[in-house]
Amino acid sequence: MRAPRAERAAPEVEVLRLGHRPGRDPRLTTHLALTARAFGVRTLYLNPPDPGLADRLAQVRRRWGGDFTIEPAADWHRLVREWKGSVVHLTMYGLPLESVLSHLRKRRRILVAVGGAKVPSNLYQSATWNVAVGGQPHSEVAALAVLLDRLRGIPRPERFEGAEQRIVPSARHKHVISARGKRA
Ligand code: SAM
Numbered sequence: 001m002r003a004p005r006a007e008r009a010a011p012e013v014e015v016l017r018l019g020h021r022p023g024r025d026p027r028l029t030t031h032l033a034l035t036a037r038a039f040g041v042r043t044l045y046l047n048p049p050d051p052g053l054a055d056r057l058a059q060v061r062r063r064w065g066g067d068f069t070i071e072p073a074a075d076w077h078r079l080v081r082e083w084k085g086s087v088v089h090l091t092m093y094g095l096p097l098e099s100v101l102s103h104l105r106k107r108r109r110i111l112v113a114v115g116g117a118k119v120p121s122n123l124y125q126s127a128t129w130n131v132a133v134g135g136q137p138h139s140e141v142a143a144l145a146v147l148l149d150r151l152r153g154i155p156r157p158e159r160f161e162g163a164e165q166r167i168v169p170s171a172r173h174k175h176v177i178s179a180r181g182k183r184a
Pocket of ligand 1: 090093116132133136137138139140141
């Protein structure tokens, strides 16, 4: 009898956020970074760079664990050009996610690029794939969450090592304990 095929590892994913506006409502990029982190991404490259936002996410990491960082990406063209792996640009104008998902799952490393209000048109040419999560406009946060869930699923809480505190799942209450097991 043939041995069962070894399960393929899920692709390693990093994120490039374009069109961030430092000093103007940082909430959307913060939510994008929190979402990337919660779904197991280790690095988010930010263009233009924003050290303040990177510091705030470092505080989240100290409290909630894991190894997520925000890296400045002043030259995003170079990052995309020199990326060793595939570049997936999330855009409503791209190919439907369902039609490319099986190909994406076979990749080893993926850089997911998301835009803001405007997206540089040459990104469409530099990306390996332009991928749509539904054919309607919505949000980079929603598009990223759906893609990461389809590609790799939601990481288990143990993935976030070194946390100061952790959540005890509860049907009715907010229950948080310190990493040493005391109520936080
Ligand atoms: N007019 C912009 C454009 O050219 O795509 C829309 C910007 S939208 C507010 C911000 C980002 O959300 C886009 O750059 C894209 O990354 C993501 N996005 C929005 N809708 C999407 C969809 N249906 N599929 C994939 N990504 C989407």
